[in-house]
Amino acid sequence: MRVVALAGGTGSAKLLRGLASLVRDLTVVSNVGDNFWAQGLYVCPDVDIAMYTLAGVANPATGWGLRGDTFRTLSQLGALGEETWFALGDLDMATHLVRTRLLKEGRSLTQATDSLRMAFGVSQKILPLTDDHVETRVVTRAGSLHLQEFWVRERGRPAVRKVEYSGAGKASPTPSVRKAVAQADRIVVCPANPVTSVGPMLAVPGFLEDLSSSRGRVTALSPMVGRAPFSGPAGKLMKAFGVRPDSAGVAKMYSRFLDAVVIDSRDADMAPEIERTGVKCATSDTLMKTPDDEVRLSKELLTA
């Protein structure tokens, strides 16, 4: 079975680990909206979380960065008067150095990502959705902020007016992404922030149509329980984006391409409403605390 997983960051990575243990032909299509220049290096947080998780080297405490990493370079940068709110580990920095050099030599982000994932011994393909620069921007009362500035530097505190995907209108999905989606038997939307991880993908012209016309069945694991996400700022951003901050809102936002969704058992009362939008709804314990949860939910998504 050919499986394509649409992935954001830390929530998605847990499901990717489960899927990778079950499926030989797994391709990850990664969000690029939180890509960011830090210390002159091009950082792709979601690509790297997927790559480090599948390589088995991710930091288990945070879900991002590398296990056992240290931050001596960052503290020296601070001593030199540089901004250090975006934490780059000493080992993690090697990834960004290689990626930035490859891009400067003229390689595409797809090519740079492929070189890196092979160097990390990851057998699954990791495809950035687009080689164009798309940036998720959060418009607050204090002005427009890059998602990383909003979430990491400002700790998600400013009141949000709207969310924009700068550059998305002129971007296109890469040919490798389009081919993977067209040939997939299953497309799994990992639990991810609908506004900052899936939204930037859907904003790239053509991708929504690629998903809805794919012959593969599309299933999603909801990132919400009740009116809140398991982690992160999804609820606040969904409200600002005009999406109801619960599983029914997620299902509605994805309904143009979604065949089935797995929501938390505690939200079982939302199932009839979801099914009225034409999306099949299954319920489960959707929190992934252990590797067994990751595998169990992966199986449920592959059969939903």
Ligand code: GDP
């Ligand atoms: P981020 O960029 O690290 O915030 O990562 P994502 O885009 O992957 O978003 C994280 C989303 O995953 C949040 O909306 C969480 O609610 C969700 N999430 C995190 N852990 C779990 C989990 O164990 N189960 C489910 N269903 N969702 C989760």
